[in-house]
Amino acid sequence: MLEPGRITAEALQAVREIVAPGVTTAELDAAAARVITGRGAESNFQLVRGYRHTTCVSVNEQVVHGIPGDRVLEAGDIVSIDAGAQFRGWNGDSAITIVVPDEARPELVAAREELSRVTEGSMWAGIAAMSRAAHIGEISAAIEDHIVGAGHRYGILRDYVGHGIGRKMHEAPSVFNYRVPDPGPRIQPGLVLAIEPMVVAGSEETLVEDDDWTVSTVDGSAGSHWEHSVAVHDGGIWVLTAPDGGAAGLEPFGVRPVEIE
Numbered sequence: 001m002l003e004p005g006r007i008t009a010e011a012l013q014a015v016r017e018i019v020a021p022g023v024t025t026a027e028l029d030a031a032a033a034r035v036i037t038g039r040g041a042e043s044n045f046q047l048v049r050g051y052r053h054t055t056c057v058s059v060n061e062q063v064v065h066g067i068p069g070d071r072v073l074e075a076g077d078i079v080s081i082d083a084g085a086q087f088r089g090w091n092g093d094s095a096i097t098i099v100v101p102d103e104a105r106p107e108l109v110a111a112r113e114e115l116s117r118v119t120e121g122s123m124w125a126g127i128a129a130m131s132r133a134a135h136i137g138e139i140s141a142a143i144e145d146h147i148v149g150a151g152h153r154y155g156i157l158r159d160y161v162g163h164g165i166g167r168k169m170h171e172a173p174s175v176f177n178y179r180v181p182d183p184g185p186r187i188q189p190g191l192v193l194a195i196e197p198m199v200v201a202g203s204e205e206t207l208v209e210d211d212d213w214t215v216s217t218v219d220g221s222a223g224s225h226w227e228h229s230v231a232v233h234d235g236g237i238w239v240l241t242a243p244d245g246g247a248a249g250l251e252p253f254g255v256r257p258v259e260i261e
């Protein structure tokens with residue numbers, strides 16, 4: 001799963017480089033598609049029944065599953081991009097959030113960057129927990145604790161969760177982004193999880209828009225989504241969709257990823 005992970009990371013890097021005011025969400029999708037097909041992989045999002053795009057692009061009050069199209073990005077927008085590659089029958093899945101700079105509205109930008117920072121931090125807290133936890137439930141608790149501990153009144157989406165990943169993009173088990181009573185399956189070598197907190201600035205209540213895909217907040221508050229695919233192996237953990245295996249993100253948690261031999 002190293003190669004589909006690397007390809008997924010490259011696709012999101014290509015998107016990151018072109019996010020700017022005036023760019024359409026379809027152009028972001030095309031940038032990811034060029035990398036994935038150029039590397040001889042296929043978009044696993046297109047293997048989802050009824051979905052024709054390489055990415056999901058979710059803007060502002062859209063949290064996840066936004067459909068790329070002719071929407072034009074504006075200064076101050078908060079944009080989450082989710083993408084995945086399937087290569088030789090194995091999958092990668094990852095998401096990032098970017099705030100488009102807006103010099104006229106520094107407070108809006110700062111608030112949205114904080115939402116993204118806390119969401120990303122909660123993902124790394126969950127990944128760090130995965131390196132030492134006995135059960136998946138400890139990952140969920142670490143994600144929630146990080147979000148609550150940031151001191152904002154953010155909402156955590158309940159209806160959308162992380163998942164196992166392997167031959168298929170979505171496999172058992174579910175990885176909740178909040179504490180659950182059931183400790184869940186044991187964490188052991190061979191397990192690969194997509195850890196993906198979805199966090200909103202206001203109420204966690206969401207609706208699915210008329211396009212039957214896009215998940216938006218009911219109160220209109222902004223959303224953020226970060227995701228990595230993470231492998232447990234005999235030597236430790238390795239973040240498959242991070243170019244450095246997760247070293248930089250895990251460093252604040254005192255965890256060092258171990259390369260897969």
Ligand code: MG
Nearest residue numbers: 082083093094
């Ligand atoms: Mg994803």
Ligand code: MG
Nearest residue numbers: 093194196227
């Ligand atoms: Mg996923």
